Amino acid sequence: MKAIIKAERMPGNIILTQKDIPVPNDDEVLIKIKKAGICGTDFHIYKWDEWSQNRINPPVIMGHELAGVIEKTGKNATKYKKGDRVSAEGHIVCHHCKSCRNGLFHICDNVKIIGVDIDGCFAEYMCMPESNIWPLGEYISDKYGAIMDPLGNAMHTVMAQPVKDRNILITGAGSIGLFATAIARSQGADKIVVSEPNEMKSSIARKIGADLVINPLEENTESKILNLFGGHGPDVVLEMSGFKSAVELAFNVIAKGGDMALLGLSDKKITIDMNNNIIFKGITVRGINGRRMFETWQQCDDYLRDYAGNIDPVITHEIGMEEINRGFEMMAANQAVKVVLNI
Ligand SMILES: [Zn+2]
Ligand SMILES: [Zn+2]
Known part of the structure; x- marks a missing residue:
């Protein structure tokens, strides 16, 4: 499959390459990605700033904001079926630490973030724990599904x-x-x-x-x-x-x-x-950190049902995977706000 990776520990070095299609474990689903948002976090990884140097272990498939379709389900992942349209929470939490056991999953001690700590969604396919999936109603197009993660950051902040x-x-x-x-x-x-x-x-x-x-x-x-x-x-x-x-x-x-x-x-x-x-x-x-799981996602879902068109001016560009570096260059030059990749 096609995938965009941070290849090496240096500025830039973001490459469109070929990777094996991942295989979901019993509790995961395999998603065929349709659209993915480029985030400020990805831009930090592109620039290779101090945060990235301390956090990222290349090579890693980038990206954490996604919309796609379920392709395959693990043995225990019975809530969804092939063809269901979905987005997903990109913070994979442990369910065992003190925060998780108090329902504060967004500040889990052991969080793993897709596209940062593990392979992400700038690829034709990715695996996700079934419990991270957010199903997309027909009123949420792929473009809006792909920005539910940052919309959720905003929602969490406003609703605090x-x-x-x-x-x-x-x-x-x-x-x-x-x-x-x-x-x-x-x-x-x-x-x-x-x-x-x-x-x-x-x-x-x-x-x-x-x-x-x-x-x-x-x-x-x-x-x-x-x-x-x-x-x-x-x-x-x-x-x-x-x-x-x-x-x-x-x-x-x-x-x-x-x-x-x-x-x-x-x-x-x-x-x-x-x-x-x-x-x-x-x-x-x-x-404010991340999104409350999954209260914030429900609030975003409700918001998009009524007001999706209102946020259209924020999504300034949609580009192909091969144009990824142009996306970052536009962000660096302050010529783009939200850029969405067509996968
Ligand atoms: Zn983000
Ligand atoms: Zn935890």
Whole structure:
């Protein structure tokens, strides 16, 4: 089968090659992949940054965002049959650690991520534990099935606190920040302000539900945001960028009693004024990782049933497997947001 691998421990070196079709064990299904989303995580592996160097053991088949069709089922995998259309949760969890036994599968101690720790979905076929499968209703096309993973990151972040009738600031309009903008709008948020320096991403944010997009590189961003929200700042901040300046902005402007959800990963340590920005403000800070299994998937399924068309502007490109490196180059040049591979 055709497969896209990270071949060696160096920048780039992403190759379309031939691999054997994997064989499912008793508890797995074999999926014929139709479409796969390229994620920021894949871009890190492409760049071979510090995180990738510590985590990835090439050669590995990349990719963790998928839509496909069941091709074969293991002996114990009886819930699905050949031909069923599916997506899948890419975090394979242990079911035994303390987090798993408390229903917090998304923070499993022993998680294995497809396309990172084990072979992923940038291939014609892949095996998945049956328990990771999310079946796709006819109202979810393959294109949307292939982005349920990052849509789920956004959903998890938005749903971590009430947003209805509250003022929201979203820092960072990559694909997850943009999905969060659309979801917060559908959930009845009051005013939604997005901070994003890139013009293409800003214009998409406006299209899919932001009342206003501000450029954080311009002067007086903090006072501008405070003025927008009646002098007391946003009730909810969804931090999607991981940039030090954005995190500092978020803590400085959030309203007293507000809710802060942090999803963006930082590449360096960030210092917070705990007294003034957390304790005296009485805010709640939450870290967001992955998707709740499978509450978030159900929420995404419901969202796509009603609003799939709303997130269309985020999926800027669909390309063939042989164009994978062009996909990364477009991401590097900020010319693409969500790129979907046709497998
Ligand atoms: Zn991803
Ligand atoms: Zn576990």
